[in-house]
Amino acid sequence: MNVEYVAKLARIDLSAQEIETYQNQLGSVLEHMDAIASLNLDGIEPTAHASPVFNVLRKDEIKPSLPVEDALSNAPKKANDLILMPKIVE
Amino acid sequence: MSTAYEPVIGLEVHVQIKTASKMFCGCKNEYGGTPNSHTCPVCLGMPGVLPVPNEEAIRRTIQTGLMLGCDIAQICKFDRKSYFYPDMPKNYQISQYDQPLCNGGGVMLGKFAFPKETQKDDIASSKKVVRLTRIHLEEDVAKSTHFETSSGIDFNRAGTPLMEIVSEADIASPEEAFAYLKTLQQIVQQGGISDADMEKGQLRCDCNVSVRPVGTQKFGTKVEIKNLNSISGVRRALAYEIQRQSRVLSEGGSIRQETRGWDDPAGETFILRTKEDAHDYRYFPDPDLMPMRTDSGLLSEAQARLPELPHQREVRYMNDYGLGDYDANVLSSDLALAAFFEECVQSGAPGKACANLIANELMASVSSDASKLAESPVKAAHIAELAKLLEAQKINSKQGKEVFAEMLVSGKMPAAIVEEKGMSQISDTSALEAIAQQVIDANPGPVADYRSGKVAALNSLKGQAMKLSKGKANPQLIGETLERLLKAP
Numbered sequence A: 001m002n003v004e005y006v007a008k009l010a011r012i013d014l015s016a017q018e019i020e021t022y023q024n025q026l027g028s029v030l031e032h033m034d035a036i037a038s039l040n041l042d043g044i045e046p047t048a049h050a051s052p053v054f055n056v057l058r059k060d061e062i063k064p065s066l067p068v069e070d071a072l073s074n075a076p077k078k079a080n081d082l083i084l085m086p087k088i089v090e
Numbered sequence B: 001m002s003t004a005y006e007p008v009i010g011l012e013v014h015v016q017i018k019t020a021s022k023m024f025c026g027c028k029n030e031y032g033g034t035p036n037s038h039t040c041p042v043c044l045g046m047p048g049v050l051p052v053p054n055e056e057a058i059r060r061t062i063q064t065g066l067m068l069g070c071d072i073a074q075i076c077k078f079d080r081k082s083y084f085y086p087d088m089p090k091n092y093q094i095s096q097y098d099q100p101l102c103n104g105g106g107v108m109l110g111k112f113a114f115p116k117e118t119q120k121d122d123i124a125s126s127k128k129v130v131r132l133t134r135i136h137l138e139e140d141v142a143k144s145t146h147f148e149t150s151s152g153i154d155f156n157r158a159g160t161p162l163m164e165i166v167s168e169a170d171i172a173s174p175e176e177a178f179a180y181l182k183t184l185q186q187i188v189q190q191g192g193i194s195d196a197d198m199e200k201g202q203l204r205c206d207c208n209v210s211v212r213p214v215g216t217q218k219f220g221t222k223v224e225i226k227n228l229n230s231i232s233g234v235r236r237a238l239a240y241e242i243q244r245q246s247r248v249l250s251e252g253g254s255i256r257q258e259t260r261g262w263d264d265p266a267g268e269t270f271i272l273r274t275k276e277d278a279h280d281y282r283y284f285p286d287p288d289l290m291p292m293r294t295d296s297g298l299l300s301e302a303q304a305r306l307p308e309l310p311h312q313r314e315v316r317y318m319n320d321y322g323l324g325d326y327d328a329n330v331l332s333s334d335l336a337l338a339a340f341f342e343e344c345v346q347s348g349a350p351g352k353a354c355a356n357l358i359a360n361e362l363m364a365s366v367s368s369d370a371s372k373l374a375e376s377p378v379k380a381a382h383i384a385e386l387a388k389l390l391e392a393q394k395i396n397s398k399q400g401k402e403v404f405a406e407m408l409v410s411g412k413m414p415a416a417i418v419e420e421k422g423m424s425q426i427s428d429t430s431a432l433e434a435i436a437q438q439v440i441d442a443n444p445g446p447v448a449d450y451r452s453g454k455v456a457a458l459n460s461l462k463g464q465a466m467k468l469s470k471g472k473a474n475p476q477l478i479g480e481t482l483e484r485l486l487k488a489p
Helices: A003-009 A016-037 A068-072 B055-067 B174-190 B231-250 B298-304 B310-321 B325-332 B335-346 B351-365 B370-375 B380-391 B397-410 B414-420 B429-442 B444-451 B457-468 B475-487
Strands: A082-086 B005-016 B079-082 B092-095 B106-108 B129-139 B143-146 B150-154 B161-167 B203-213 B223-228 B258-263 B268-274
Touching: A003 A016, B005 B174, B005 B231, B055 B129, B055 B161, B055 B174, B055 B298, B092 B129, B106 B174, B174 B203, B174 B231, B174 B310, B203 B231, B223 B231, B223 B268, B231 B258, B231 B268, B310 B325, B310 B335, B310 B351, B325 B335, B325 B351, B335 B351, B335 B370, B335 B380, B351 B380, B351 B397, B380 B397, B380 B414, B397 B414, B429 B457, B429 B475, B444 B457, B444 B475, B457 B475
Parallel strands: B223 B258
Antiparallel strands: A082 B150, B005 B161, B005 B203, B079 B092, B106 B129, B129 B161, B143 B150, B203 B223, B258 B268
16 A cells, blocks of 8 residues: 555645655555455355444424524635635546 | 438437435535635545435436436446546546446337427328437536637536436437427426536537448448537528438448537538547546446436326326327427416316417417416416306307407406407307297398308308497307297298
């Protein structure tokens, strides 16, 4: 696993020194995964969650939303109730 | 000789699900509205919040799967799809990766779903089924509006329920893509899943298209076309792209795997990004959301509300009322129209005559826009009564058109119009015989002609009889009566 690539995906700017540090740290995390991979997992179902809890759902009911002023209060720039940001083009 | 190319097309269709509240929070799910007026910490992606899925969105996705013949997963889960873009502030979209709610299924392309000028082509009658890969449930993203130097974000749409319907690469022409989208749109609309208005972005379509030499099996390099906002736009964009790719290949070039946009006014696709910028979404199970089981009620609840599908209704109309395939299709293509038709026939009016009046006269009067039916002064009771008058031959079809025109203006009932205009048709035998006899007595020339074998002379006599009756004689019966009297010794 390449730390530089992961950092780029996560939009984190790392110095050369940090890359080296994290490469080592990430390496040991991955080694731990190898430890799991070395176990005999035959007959064990892959699971996304450890507890057998299903369907934690809500009814389709409207709850009050934030006032527009509050929703926009963290925005560095706003106009016409929109949050403004540097122009993005796909 | 130059190589001929054939397209291979697969579509990814996003459909906004009609619910009261959003997918993972209780904010209102509403198109329009003051920007950023339907937000909360969950759909704004604040740290530490917990999403809770809307059970109704799940039910409607299952219902869609059932309507399209999919297998419904017994157990499935939500995953995080990571990417950075201002329309999704938590930097991941909750979606489904390897365990979608629905798998497989298909969409049958009916004849009348094809563009009008291609409905006579063989493919339109072939009942081709476009197979589906899957349908999964996810959250929609915020809406961005681009200005001169900045972009504005409205989070009202962020976190609203969205399903993605993915087809196999079974579509072989822009016309089939058109028919596929029309059919899908009709099904989700009639199932009450979505209003599926493409202009409002309630149904959005991305196309994957490649071309290959005719007769070969291997897929060519595919190009994705995004941002298509009408069904006819999809058709045009595909036609352009197929031509472009075929031209590049026949000139010895190669196709790059890329994403292109569609410029509708210019009528061409343009490059958005190449494969080098492809995303690495790093999907993983969302730890905030527990898996779903559909067998603990969700599936049976969705099954219980399965509606009659448009093509099933079409067959029923043909079988029960003897309608032709065109009329049956027109009437079953829209719920309001189908309800209108059924209201007409419930009063005992003949189905075929009602269908005829609705599909032709009534639809023409609302410029084929069924949503305007409610505003028309012509109600089901008018159509039913007029159909009965026609069926009983109280008036002929020409008079029927006149009555229709009149009720469209005045909203008066057909029987009253017939009475007022003194139009009612004469079908009574003795009255018809009296008219026929009068015509025979007054026209010895044509009568002699007819009796000496000039059958065509009957037409002129019939014309005289119609004139004498001021157009009220039943045209068929008066012809028969004349013939009978002329042949009598």
